Every structure is written in C-alpha cells, then in structure tokens.
Amino acid sequence: MTTSLPASPGHGHTGESHQNHTLTGFIIFLCSESVIFLAFFSGFALLKTSALNWLPPGVEGLEWRMPLINTVVLVSSSGTIWLAEILKARGQLWGFRSLWLLTMALGAYFLYGQAVEWSGLSFGLTSGVFGGTFYLLTGFHGLHVATGVLLMGLMLVKSFIPGNYLKGEEGVQATSLFWHFVDVIWIILFVLIYVWQRH
Amino acid sequence: MTSATFPASEPKPSWTRYFSFNTDAKVIGIQYIVLSFFYFLIGGLLAMIIRGELITPAADLVDRTVYNGIYTMHGTIMLFLFIFPVLNGLNNLLIPTMIGAPDMAFPRLNAVAFWLVPIFGTLLIASFFVPGGPAYSGWWSYPPVSIQNPLGHLVSGQGLWLTAVALSGVSSIMGAVNFVTTIIRMRAPGMSWFRMPVFCWTALAAQSLQLIGLPALTGGAAMLLFDLVAGTSFYRPEGGGDPVLYQHFFWFYSHPAVYVIILPVFGVFSELFPVYSRKPLFGYVYVALASFIIVGLGLVVWVHHMFPSGVAQWMRNLFMVTTMLIAVPTGVKVFAWLGTLWRGKLRLTTPMLFCLGGLFNFVFAGITGIMLATVPVDIHVSNTYFVVGHFHYVIYGAAVMGVFAAVYHWFPKFTGRMPYEGLGKLHVLLTFVGANLNFLPMHPLGLMGMPRRVSSYDPEFAFWNVLASLGAFLLGVSIIPFLLNMVSSWVRGPKATHNPWNAIGLEWLLPSPPPEDNFGEHVPIVISRPYGYGTDQPLVENQEAIEHQLILKEASA
Numbered sequence: 001m002t003t004s005l006p007a008s009p010g011h012g013h014t015g016e017s018h019q020n021h022t023l024t025g026f027i028i029f030l031c032s033e034s035v036i037f038l039a040f041f042s043g044f045a046l047l048k049t050s051a052l053n054w055l056p057p058g059v060e061g062l063e064w065r066m067p068l069i070n071t072v073v074l075v076s077s078s079g080t081i082w083l084a085e086i087l088k089a090r091g092q093l094w095g096f097r098s099l100w101l102l103t104m105a106l107g108a109y110f111l112y113g114q115a116v117e118w119s120g121l122s123f124g125l126t127s128g129v130f131g132g133t134f135y136l137l138t139g140f141h142g143l144h145v146a147t148g149v150l151l152m153g154l155m156l157v158k159s160f161i162p163g164n165y166l167k168g169e170e171g172v173q174a175t176s177l178f179w180h181f182v183d184v185i186w187i188i189l190f191v192l193i194y195v196w197q198r199h
Numbered sequence: 200m201t202s203a204t205f206p207a208s209e210p211k212p213s214w215t216r217y218f219s220f221n222t223d224a225k226v227i228g229i230q231y232i233v234l235s236f237f238y239f240l241i242g243g244l245l246a247m248i249i250r251g252e253l254i255t256p257a258a259d260l261v262d263r264t265v266y267n268g269i270y271t272m273h274g275t276i277m278l279f280l281f282i283f284p285v286l287n288g289l290n291n292l293l294i295p296t297m298i299g300a301p302d303m304a305f306p307r308l309n310a311v312a313f314w315l316v317p318i319f320g321t322l323l324i325a326s327f328f329v330p331g332g333p334a335y336s337g338w339w340s341y342p343p344v345s346i347q348n349p350l351g352h353l354v355s356g357q358g359l360w361l362t363a364v365a366l367s368g369v370s371s372i373m374g375a376v377n378f379v380t381t382i383i384r385m386r387a388p389g390m391s392w393f394r395m396p397v398f399c400w401t402a403l404a405a406q407s408l409q410l411i412g413l414p415a416l417t418g419g420a421a422m423l424l425f426d427l428v429a430g431t432s433f434y435r436p437e438g439g440g441d442p443v444l445y446q447h448f449f450w451f452y453s454h455p456a457v458y459v460i461i462l463p464v465f466g467v468f469s470e471l472f473p474v475y476s477r478k479p480l481f482g483y484v485y486v487a488l489a490s491f492i493i494v495g496l497g498l499v500v501w502v503h504h505m506f507p508s509g510v511a512q513w514m515r516n517l518f519m520v521t522t523m524l525i526a527v528p529t530g531v532k533v534f535a536w537l538g539t540l541w542r543g544k545l546r547l548t549t550p551m552l553f554c555l556g557g558l559f560n561f562v563f564a565g566i567t568g569i570m571l572a573t574v575p576v577d578i579h580v581s582n583t584y585f586v587v588g589h590f591h592y593v594i595y596g597a598a599v600m601g602v603f604a605a606v607y608h609w610f611p612k613f614t615g616r617m618p619y620e621g622l623g624k625l626h627v628l629l630t631f632v633g634a635n636l637n638f639l640p641m642h643p644l645g646l647m648g649m650p651r652r653v654s655s656y657d658p659e660f661a662f663w664n665v666l667a668s669l670g671a672f673l674l675g676v677s678i679i680p681f682l683l684n685m686v687s688s689w690v691r692g693p694k695a696t697h698n699p700w701n702a703i704g705l706e707w708l709l710p711s712p713p714p715e716d717n718f719g720e721h722v723p724i725v726i727s728r729p730y731g732y733g734t735d736q737p738l739v740e741n742q743e744a745i746e747h748q749l750i751l752k753e754a755s756a
Binding site: 021024034 | 304305372374375377379380383384385410411412413414415417418419422425428429431432433439440441447452
C-alpha cells in the first residue's frame with residue numbers, strides 16, 4: 001500500500017485543528033452547565049409557587065436598585081468583550097488588551113456590588129427556602145463570574161507570550177463565550193429573583 | 200519487523216504505565232475496566248451478604264442498620280463505581296480505534312476523569328469506617344432520611360456519599376465532553392455519520408444524555424448536601440422546602456442513567472451479532488437513529504419513578520404514555536438484531552453466547568418494564584421485589600452480560616492474547632443460569648407483596664428467597680472462571696492475530712495490540728458502510744494491502 005494516504009482535515013494531527021476541538025468541547029460543556037442553572041431555576045420557581053409563606057418573618061422583599069446597576073454593568077461588559085474580540089481580529093493587540101482589562105474590571109465591580117448587597121441583607125442562607133434559594137442562585141452565579149474574571153486574566157497574561165496569537169485564539173473565543181453565557185444567566189436570574197417578587 | 204506501513208515497533212512499554220497518569224486512551228481504557236472490576240468484586244461481596252441475610256426469614260446475619268448501609272452501598276458501588284466506569288473503559292478503547300483517531304480529543308482531561316474514579320471510590324468505601332457507618336438511605340438518597348445526621352459529626356456516611364456522587368458527576372461530565380468532541384470531530388476520512396459503527400452512535404447518544412441529565416442530579420445533590428451540613432431547608436417541609444423536588448432532580452438524571460448504561464450495550468449487540476452471524480446489521484440506519492429517539496423520549500419519562508409520591512394525575516398519565524412509547528425505538532432495535540440473526544451462519548463463541556443471553560434477558564426486562572409503566576400496576580408493586588427483579592434483569596441480565604460480551608470480543612485486540620473458550624463458555628453458563636435463578640424469583644415475590652430493603656420477612660416468602668439466594672451465590676461463583684480466564688490468558692494465552700474473529704471495522708485493521716497512536720498518519724479512507732459481511736465490499740481503500748501488511752508483520756514476529 002502507498003504510504004501517502006492523506007489524513008482527514010481536522011483529524012487532530014496539526015496543532016491548529018486540535019485547538020478547534022477546544023472550542024467544540026467548551027461549547028458542549030457550556031450546554032451541559034446550563035442544565036445546572038435550569039435545574040436551580042426550575043427548583044426556585046417550583047418552591048416559590050408552592051410555598052405558603054415565601055418571605056421569612058421580618059423580610060419585606062429584595063432591594064432592586066443596586067442589582068439593577070449590577071445588571072447594567074454586566075450587560076455592558078458583554079459589549080466590551082465583544083469589542084475586544086473585534087479589535088483583536090483587526091490585529092490591534094493593545095486595543096484588545098485594554099478593552100479586555102476593562103471587561104475584567106466590570107466583572108470585578110459586579111462581584112463587589114454582589115458582596116455589598118449580601119452584607120446588607122437581613123436574612124441568611126438558613127432563612128427558609130427564600131434565603132436558601134437566594135444565596136444558592138446568586139452565589140453559584142457569582143462563582144461563575146469569578147471564574148470568568150480568572151479566565152480573562154489568564155488569557156491576558158497569555159497575550160504577552162510571543163507568537164501565542166498567531167496560532168490560535170480559541171482560548172479567547174471560549175472565554176468570551178463563557179462571559180456571554182454568564183451574562184445571559186444573570187438576566188434570567190435578575191428577572192426571577194428581583195423582578196418577580198410578588199407571591 | 201519493519202514494514203512500510205508501521206514503523207519498527209518501539210520497545211515493549213512497561214506494565215507500570217497502567218499505574219501512572221497516562222494519556223493514551225487505550226491505557227486509560229484498561230485502567231477503567233480493571234479498576235471497575237475491582238469495585239465489582241466489592242459490590243458483589245455486598246450482594247452476597249444481602250442474599251445471605253435473605254436466605255432465612257429472620258434478620259440473623261447482620262444488624263438491621265448495617266443491612267440498610269449494605270444495600271445502599273451495593274447499589275451505589277455497582278452504578279457509580281462499576282457500570283459507568285466499565286462502560287467508559289469500553290468507550291476509551293473503542294471510540295478512537297473504531298473511528299480511526301489517534302487518541303481522544305483531550306487526552307489529559309481523559310486521564311484526570313479516570314483518576315477521579317479511585318479518589319471518589321476510596322471516599323465512598325471509607326464511609327464504612329466513619330462513625331455511624333455508610334449512607335443508609337438507599338442508592339436514591341431520598342430526603343428526609345438522607346438529611347438526618349443523628350450523630351451530628353461533620354463527616355457522615357451520607358456526606359461522603361454525596362461528595363463521592365458529586366465527584367463521579369464531575370468525572371462523567373469530563374468524560375462525556377471528551378467522547379462527544381472526539382466522535383464529532385475526529386472521524387476517519389470518508390466516515391460520514393451513516394458510515395459510523397453503531398457502537399459510536401450509541402456512545403454518542405449515551406454521552407449526550409450524561410451531558411443533559413447529570414447536571415440536574417449534581418445540582419439536586421448539592422442542595423441536599425447544603426440541607427445536610429449547612430442547615431438550609433430546600434427539602435425540609437418545616438422550612439418551606441419540598442422533598443419531592445429532590446425526587447424530580449434525582450430521577451431526571453437517574454432514569455436516563457439507565458439508557459446511559461443500556462445504549463452502549465445495544466451498541467455491543469449491534470457490533471457483535473453481525474460478526475457472529477456473518478450478515479450485515481439489519482436496518483443499520485434505523486438502529487442508529489433509534490438511539491437518539493431513545494435519548495429524546497428517555498428525558499421525559501422520569502416521573503414514572505414517582506407515581507406513588509403524590510404527583511398530579513395528568514402527570515401520571517403523560518409519563519405512563521411516554522414510558523410506553525420508549526418500547527417502540529427499543530423494539531426496532533430488538534427486531535433488527537433478530538433480523539440480523541435470521542438465517543445467519545451463527546458462530547456460538549463466548550461473546551456471541553453472552554450477547555444472546557443478554558438479549559433474552561433484555562426482552563424479559565422490557566416486558567416487565569411495560570408492566571411497570573402502567574400506573575395501576577406500578578402503584579401495586581411499587582417498592583416491592585418486582586421492581587428489584589425488573590431492574591436487575593436490565594442491569595445484570597442485559598447490561599453486565601453485554602459488557603462481558605464486549606470484554607471477550609475485544610480482549611484479543613487490546614491485549615494481543617486470545618481468551619480461553621472453555622472457561623469463557625463456563626462463565627456464560629454460570630452467569631445466565633445464576634442471573635435467572637437470582638432475579639426471576641423476585642417477580643413472584645414482588646407480586647406477593649414482599650417489600651424491598653427489608654432484612655426479615657414473612658415465612659411465606661421463604662421458598663422464592665432461597666432460590667434467589669442460590670442464584671446469587673451461583674453468580675458469585677461465575678466470577679471465578681472469568682477472573683482465571685482474564686489473568687491467565689493475558690499472561691500466557693495464545694497470541695492473537697489482528698482480526699481473530701474475522702470482523703469488519705477499523706479497529707480490526709490495526710495490529711493487536713494497536714500502537715500508541717493507532718493509525719498515526721496513515722488513517723484508511725472509509726468507502727462503505729460498516730458490517731459488510733457476506734457482501735465482499737471492502738470497508739476502506741486499499742483494504743487488501745493493509746491486511747496483507749498486517750499478516751506479513753504477524754508472520755515475521
């Protein structure tokens with residue numbers, strides 16, 4: 001037999017096609033990850049609609065102004081990361097880095113706002129199902145925001161490694177995708193927890 | 200022993216690689232399979248204790264609390280430490296070689312996923328030695344029993360159980376991302392979807408179910424852990440929680456988990472029946488697609504586990520219908536296998552006998568499954584031995600026998616040695632007779648009203664229980680010829696050629712055992728559908744030349 005059979009495109013021999021697998025794998029992971037949120041959201045809705053007394057004694061409801069600011073911050077950070085990717089595609093590496101850093105800062109501000117909100121609340125994790133679901137949902141989402149900021153930091157450091165951006169940019173694409181995911185989850189969470197307050 | 204196709208083989212790799220963080224899917228596959236059989240022995244020992252207790256009506260062998268821990272751990276070990284890991288082992292061995300990929304898409308992630316198994320396995324086994332003993336709330340861990348912590352220690356059997364199950368989930372998700380990515384992106388040139396072996400179809404279907412279902416269980420289990428250790432009240436009615444919510448989370452994953460187990464076994468049947476009846480797989484396209492119909496339907500049947508738990512009547516009706524519908528794609532597969540066997544030239548080798556036995560048991564389990572799907576029957580036999588008998592026919596009778604078939608069939612490929620037929624046939628006989636003797640009596644017991652999870656029972660149930668226990672001990676004995684066969688044939692069995700069963704498939708165009716990167720740069724181009732038995736149609740371009748090279752290489756070795 002001849003030894004010159006061509007390998008298939010995307011067959012995993014070259015570094016480039018291997019990188020493509022990273023993005024595929026990451027998208028598959030995100031689909032799976034969204035099911036955890038789906039489980040938490042549906043659990044929240046089920047517990048809330050079937051509860052006799054939703055709010056624990058002494059709690060009036062949730063203050064929505066600060067979370068709304070946080071929402072604006074997070075949604076705009078989805079915009080800045082999108083712009084960052086555009087600049088990167090145009091080869092403006094420094095523009096990319098500064099917008100990337102701005103996105104990280106917005107993410108960090110979101111976490112700060114979340115922490116301020118938590119510290120001012122009159123109920124805790126064990127204050128019935130209301131407290132439990134509130135901290136579970138915001139906490140689990142906050143963990144994702146923190147992960148996103150860390151991932152962005154990693155990509156920022158990597159952008160200073162010479163030649164790193166000539167080969168592949170799937171890490172940046174994956175991080176950006178993750179950030180949009182975290183953003184969409186927050187919007188659903190905001191509507192469920194802060195907008196839908198009536199019981 | 201050099202050739203144009205395969206470069207001079209490297210020095211024989213050391214056996215110690217099986218104990219290291221190795222990224223070769225074939226090494227990881229064997230690691231998974233060997234480790235899972237170690238846990239299989241532990242889970243089996245627990246089963247022997249259960250059946251030893253039940254051989255007499257009185258609770259005389261173990262303490263009642265200990266008994267609760269034993270059946271909980273038996274179920275948990277068999278599912279999370281035996282059947283899922285052993286199937287992941289088969290996936291690791293078969294997916295890359297069947298689609299002609301050099302390895303998995305993410306080899307390091309693959310190794311991490313494997314090494315999580317001994318970690319959570321040790322955690323789970325360690326729970327036998329903590330104060331208060333292991334988890335005792337059954338493998339489904341329903342609250343409120345599972346959120347009791349009477350001793351008040353932070354480390355409890357239930358807490359360890361939940362941690363282990365969560366880690367198992369992380370490991371399975373890593374595996375699933377890897378398998379799905381590999382199948383989607385790394386197939387050999389020419390291998391379109393409808394030229395892919397059915398085992399890969401079923402693996403893709405099963406792993407998709409893992410990706411969709413498992414996060415729900417992980418989320419639900421995290422909430423249970425919070426209830427247990429942090430004092431939340433997600434499932435505590437006194438704090439506004441709902442214990443039935445946990446049941447939804449649990450079964451949303453754990454019913455599809457049955458398909459995660461049985462779909463790859465359907466894949467094994469679909470691979471092996473054509474080989475040993477020398478005919479193409481009947482209705483290949485329909486068998487492949489039926490896997491995904493099972494996925495779709497399998498996601499909307501979970502409430503049938505909760506018929507007695509106070510769900511609304513419309514939900515009962517809806518889920519009864521969806522459960523019955525799932526018999527349709529499954530029936531398509533069964534008839535396709537029968538169509539494959541029909542007028543075939545049957546070769547009754549050990550793997551073929553395991554497949555035939557597994558198919559027989561599966562059809563039986565399917566019939567009792569339809570009975571259980573009907574709400575009135577289900578409510579009547581809920582929590583009785585009828586249910587236990589049903590799912591043991593599925594898991595042991597069909598799935599474990601399918602796994603044994605796969606182990607015997609692909610053993611020569613990945614070890615380079617032939618297993619012994621005599622010991623193999625003894626193993627089939629003991630397994631088939633033992634499984635039926637063990638699990639068939641559970642059906643009359645359930646209809647008579649014997650509840651599951653009890654260590655003492657009314658003497659009127661004694662006759663069937665004695666039979667079941669004898670069957671269980673026979674199953675215990677059946678493992679001896681298996682272990683003897685595996686160890687002795689791996690050490691000094693006859694050398695295997697590249698294709699000892701005359702099978703068609705990319706994996707059979709590799710030497711036995713395959714080199715580390717499988718085909719390397721020389722991936723054959725697939726030009727036809729799999730299972731071209733009796734059609735004289737080659738599977739790949741230059742097939743004769745490739746086989747000729749392999750034969751020359753074997754002759755010179």
